[in-house]
Amino acid sequence: MTALAEPETDIASKPPTPPRTWHRPAFFSLLGLTAILYLWDLSASGWANAFYSAASQAGAESWKAWFFGSSDAANAITVDKTPAALWVTGLSARLFGVNAWSMLVPQALMGVGSVALLHAAVKRVSGPTAALLAGIVLALTPAAALMFRFNNPDALLVLLLVASAYCVTRALEKASPRWLALAGVAVGFGFLAKMLQAFLVLPAFGLAYLIAAPATLGKRLLHLTGALAAMIVSAGWYLLVVALWPVNDRPYIGGSQDNSLTELVLGYNGLGRITGDETGSVGPSSWGFTGWSRLFGDEMAGGIAWLLPAALIALGAGLWFTRRARRTDPGRASLVLWGGWLLVTAATFSYMSGIIHPYYTIALAPAIAALVGIGATQLWRRRDDMLSSALLASGVALTALTAYLLIARQSGWLPWLGPVVLFGGLAAAVLILFTGQLPLAAQRGVAVLALAVTLPGTGAFTVATAASPHTGAIPSAGPANDRGMRGGPGGLLGTSLPGENLTALLKKDSARYTWAAATVGSNNAAGFQLGSGLPVMAIGGFNGTDAYPTLAQFQQYVRSGQIHYFLGEGMNMRANSGSDVAQQIADWVAANFSATTVDDVTVYDLS
Incomplete structure (x- = not known):
């Protein structure tokens, strides 16, 4: 199927083209290279986020500590998150011992799984080429390489949200309540990984199904109600167990002021992140400027902004070209799903007044990758149309300019790369405008050139991120700085081992x-x-x-x-x-x- 259908022919409703012979080996090569990128030299980061490593160590020694996410095996107090991510690393530590690899390998495998699930979701609607490009973009997003090589809960959250998006994509095909309920279950367990942040995708998922599922309005609403119930059960059972468990027989709920998981969810780690009213917080009363430019600021841009302009162009173009498609058009539904994910999450990160860290932006990576894969592929297929070629050229040019500006911020890091990407990208953009008039072989050369100049910026930054050790509570993407390790300071946000x-x-x-x-x-x-x-x-x-x-x-x-x-x-x-x-x-x-x-x-x- 195609995401950018001609209104007259409604080609977005046609079945997907059978995969070409190159696709399967290309897909497995992508997974293999992603695994190498995320697994290589993991032990260089040591305990990474020692706060979570210590809790995983405790979970490896005590099943009660594992279940509640306690900081220590004697169960004094929990970490300030629901413990789903610790269930994974705690089990890994039980099986393979308490060491850096047992803490970090699960996150790397979650990264490979996220790439595979994103590929599967995009392929069902937009075909193998778009799926492969989406997988490449996700794998080469610096924020993704950072978090899939680190033991924060964000890796599990992203894996579960991409799994939920895949389930919604399947549900949209035949208005399947079963697949939609599975999507709700995945989001529910995402809540158990990082609480309310998991719910940021719900408006997009619900809207896509409400608009495009091939069923009556009554059935669509009934299916959404069932999925909501599945989500509440999959997330709420843990809150209920903790609430009913005798207080004197469990650890104190870290991050709360009244030993309440509900207060933690709605306060310090919930609505407080939006309003800035976070009882118990330390450090600044304000966490930087707010507004749409925040994602392009010095702290966040390096992790996520490389292809963000291209994704927004792809979203706008896709919605324009499918404006007259039938209600159930899967291409438009896919754009609503991934575009809504991007816009709601980006708006939240841009305007939230409470605690926010640059690595949160990994939650934007799957949506950006999907939109870039869908949009680039479909605009290229429509390259004989002047508007489509102009939009595609604009995406390439803006990506090149963004990469140039981001590279220029890294003093002394690959100074030659920025000009190469910029001028190569501008040249590719000009050629794209006239691609329809070129021979087929030359057109393919232009496509290769466009990829060759748009991916090196984010790719090099991602490799630099993976090659740098990261420790502490606030890791950041990019090449190693003069401290050698990228992370937070000692004491409150960092950790030192005893002599x-x-x-x-x-x-x-x-x-x-x-x-x-x-x-x-x-x-x-x-x-x-x-x-x-x-x-x-x-x-x-x-x-x-x-x-x-x-x-x-x-x-x-x-x-x-x-x-x-x-x-x-x-x-x-x-x-x-x-x-x-x-x-x-x-x-x-x-x-x-x-x-x-x-x-x-x-x-x-x-x-």
């Missing part, structure tokens, strides 16, 4: 204690825990601002001999809001116990 003397001290008599130590903040605790292999209590959770444990609880833990040491290294209580129990505990420990220094870490023996 040999401190590790030996933590292990001494550790079997007598529930927690070998306690310290303020999850990243500090994660470093000590990964280094020693022992449970370390993260006082106050990720930011040190959660209301756990209270001073009275901590004092009881000490009196009952459950905590051996308090580690004062890296204490950071610069909260804008939230609980101050971490400060209370730190003050109480300092006033009642003697301090020593081991490997530059302040240690209080609570025994």
